[in-house]
Amino acid sequence: MWTRSALSLMAGLGLASATLAADDLANLTADARDVTGQLLRQISGELKREYQLSGSLRSVVVCKYTAPEVSSALSRKNGVVVKRVSLRVRNPSLGSPDPWEQKVLEAFDRRRAAGESGEQIEFGEIVQEPVGRYYRYMKAIPMAEFCVACHGTREAISPATLAQIASEYPHDQAIGYAVGELRGAVTYKKPL
């Protein structure tokens, strides 16, 4: 008799924890979408404002200080790491992907090549790393028309802006992109 009730208790617990896990995952994904959305809106808001005021030349310097500041403020506030990464970076110290991010970025490029819209591409999962468990999430960042002034082909960027980029970022790899191509992704990592 006790065996049957123990079994049904176990089945009940199993079901409860499976449901909980699905709920948890949905919540984690919702939080990740929220925080990564804030990062992109804040950076592009600052950049567009500065661009309209002073054009691409000075905006390069503003972006150089604003983007890392926005990333670290949002990361601290939410107890996560949130920032932008790319397979071809401008800022190698902030934007270089780790192995998980590199795999996801490559998968994003394949998904886009297969016809998926860059605006829709995202991926999240729970990852076990040597130091702990994390929820990790990434969302693709497609090139818009506005981005070409600083990430387009050499011909599309003004000579003064090119010179400014070269002096601020001597190892820049982040030019030569066409509108619609993926410039990179925003990445989010939350300890569980």
Ligand code: HEC
């Ligand atoms: C005024 C020039 C300028 C414009 C316009 C611009 N960017 Fe950037 N972008 C930069 C600079 C400078 C950095 C490096 C910021 C840093 O030091 O963290 C950068 C970095 C990035 C990064 C982080 C990865 C890396 O390479 O370091 C991404 C992703 C990115 N830009 C995407 C975009 C997209 C998408 C647009 C259009 C919506 C855009 N940028 C428009 C100047 C610009």
